[in-house]
Amino acid sequence: MTWPAYEAAVPLIIALFLNTGIALILAREGWRHRRALLARIFVVMMTGVVIWSLLYAIQLGIEGAALQFSLVPFQYIGIQLVILSAFFFAVKYTGNEPWLTGRAVVLITAVLAAILIAVFTNGLHHLYYTGMAMVETGPFPHLSLSYGPLFTVQIAYAYMLTITALLMMTRHYHRSNPRYRRQTVLLMLAYLIPLAGNMAGVAGIGSFRIPFDPTPFCFLISGIILFYIIVMHEFLAILPIAREHAVEALQEGYLVLDENRRVIDINKAALAIFDASGERILGAPARLLWKGFDNAGLREGSSEVTGDAIRKALSGRFYELSCTPVTGRVADQEGFIVFIHDITEKRRYRDKLSEANRKINLMADITRHDILNQVQGITMILELIRMEEPAAPESRLLHYLGLIERGAVNIEHQISFTRDYQDVGVDSPVWQNVGAVVAEAAGLLSSRNLTVTAETGAADYEVYGDPLLGKVFYNLFENAARHGGENISTVTVHAAPVEGGEGALLITIQDNGEGIPEGLKERIFDPSFGKNTGFGLFLTREILSITGIAIHETGTEGEGACFAVTVPPGAWRMAKAPPSPDSPPGEPAGS
Structure with a gap:
């Protein structure tokens, strides 16, 4: 038995091997940045492409319907990995992971896993494939499959996840830093090409009336696009900072409210402050966290609140709320980014400093009062000397008395100045x-x-x-x-x-x-x-x-x-x- 069995299939097999090689290179590049969750998801996606392309290349080069069909279930391991990781990659890339709870991840994965099990056990129920045969039409004989109802479920579910990923990227494009917009457009194109190829292949339209699945070959174009993004745009090196490093690592509470004052993002620190659950809070009105999150309480700038105003368990603590309005693309849409910083220690230091300043100022006032009393006593004594011992205008005694008096006046002015200067900067502007x-x-x-x-x-x-x-x-x-x-x-x-x-x-x-x-x-x-x-x-x-x-x-x-x-x-x-x-x-x- 020779491989490949059909000479006409050689160009397709070479293309699939080329696609496999590109996917391996991309997977290796992703593995270099594996500390980031987004890069790890990317590696899984490329691994799925490798499995799908490599097994499909082997399938095209062998004879016999049964032998070719034996490789199909294993190809679905790669197919399901690509579909699932492509969706999760888009969720992570666009910053929508707060909506993706643990339960949602399990449910999304479970559907594809159930279909994969059905493919491997198709001989028992024939719900995915109802028949197979080698068809002689076209440049070389190829495997033709008849599909059952589960295939329709697979296609509909895969399209739903992929289109949802594209919609998230479209929304992300309008909200992202201009630096990443071209990167996002190219990434969307890398998603669109396999989707369009698969739709055309499933529908059997146009030039895709040929004896092979066009989707893996479309990944060859997507791989070239991704390779370009990585090389020219440093895709995996300058990806938007992963949320768990940029937001979850913050010690400050962080939450985002939409125009209806609903919580659309919140980090662990804020959940700890409000003693709340993320699954319960996301999408809920912010007033469920704290009644201060209303139209009257939310305004640009910073304000201090006591802990017991948030919840009784925080009594004795102090927080600073910093609100920044965020205007949407529609003029009347306005949300807020809110940071909640625990300033209890800062407040205690400030109170201690204020108390120390109060004591110092009190001592300064007492000392200043006593000095001024002494200066006033010196001035009175000088007047008494002048009255009791009149001296000629040119006498040295009168000259010395004048010097003493001017010194006393200067001391009085300088002491008075310290009274004014001690108040500078004491109170907040x-x-x-x-x-x-x-x-x-x-x-x-x-x-x-x-x-x-x-x-x-x-x-x-x-x-x-x-x-x-x-x-x-x-x-x-x-x-x-x-x-x-x-x-x-x-x-x-x-x-x-x-x-x-x-x-x-x-x-x-x-x-x-x-x-x-x-x-x-x-x-x-x-x-x-x-x-x-x-x-x-x-x-x-x-x-x-x-x-x-x-x-x-x-x-x-x-x-x-x-x-x-x-x-x-x-x-x-x-x-x-x-x-x-x-x-x-x-x-x-x-x-």
Whole structure:
């Protein structure tokens, strides 16, 4: 007995051996990345192609219906492996595995396994094949099979799984990173070609009225496509990070809610927080997890919640919820990605730090009070000396008394400065309306000769700054009144986005006084520089720098001082429908 028995079958056998070789190369490449579940599924799929192609090549080269038919059941091992692994590969690749519970995997596999058993036991029931014969039509004799009802079940089930896989990939294409879109298109093509070939072969249409199953030969084209993806797109090297490594490894709770506030994805950490089961929660309303997941409670940004607000067993713990809206392709579709971070330890450290700061500040207040009392006592003694021992204006005693008095005054100013400086950065920054802060600071100004005007636009903006932001404007107004000269009469505050400034907001404080010499524009912000204490502008810059706000003097000497306050993107917003004052920055400027 010679093999191959039919010379006309040789080209087909060579093609099948070529397909087998390509599948083995692809399987080897997948095995190199076997640490990823997706790569392991890929190896199983290629193994199925190898079994199917190799056995079919052997079948085409031998004589006799019975001998050829003896290889058919073993080919179905490869066929079922390809169908099953191709579906699971698509599920994993598109990130839909949360919907694939253990029970679903068993049921999907059980159907194909049952059909495979039926193929091997067909001689007992003839539900899959009802007959076989060698047909002489065509270039060489070939095995012709008659099919029973189970074959229809096999075909329908295989088509259902493959089409579902293609639909998942289509949906994934629209949601994926552009880097992976071409990869996804090629992968869909690799699925479509064998599907189309099998449909044409089963239907017996067109050029497929030939004595062989075209599906394994279509895998040859798919194998070339997959080989191209692996080589040119580093398919198995830069696959989207497997979900169990990207999401399940997170220590933070993670869940995704759709536009109807239903849970469509959740990781193990979140399930542990809510003491819930994934099978019960997926697809269910999020309020089943926590009543705070409603339209009123979900908003962009971060918020703190106590553990007992989630469930009683978490009493004494604290969590930070970070919500990010996700807009779908349809404009009115909006879901949320929610991260839940346990900040209990952070909260405890923060409380301990706050308590330590409170004690330090209390001690500083007591010490400062005692020092000021001593300084006041020194000042009173100096006055008593002057009253009891009058001295000539040019006497050395009067000169020394003056030095002592100036030293006492400096000590008083420096101690007073520490009172202001100890409050810088203690409280968290908040959103503050520029117009309101300017008006409040202007109301505290004691000078009646200076008019502070906030232009209309100032009230349209809010900045994210230290609660001492009002002190900044007061210092600037007071500095203008004190050092602007005799003719100073107005200070104007203007706020507007910077043109070409990458989203920054510029606030200018302009007066009509004497202005500041060019050489002093930066030195005025140094501590202890100036005619008074020199701490006012130093403190101003320190307060602003907490949230990344910069200040510079940009005026012209003789035309008035002009302080330019530059608020970076993310630290300012329009004063329309603002979120709560304690929400952190991060909204797009002008949102």
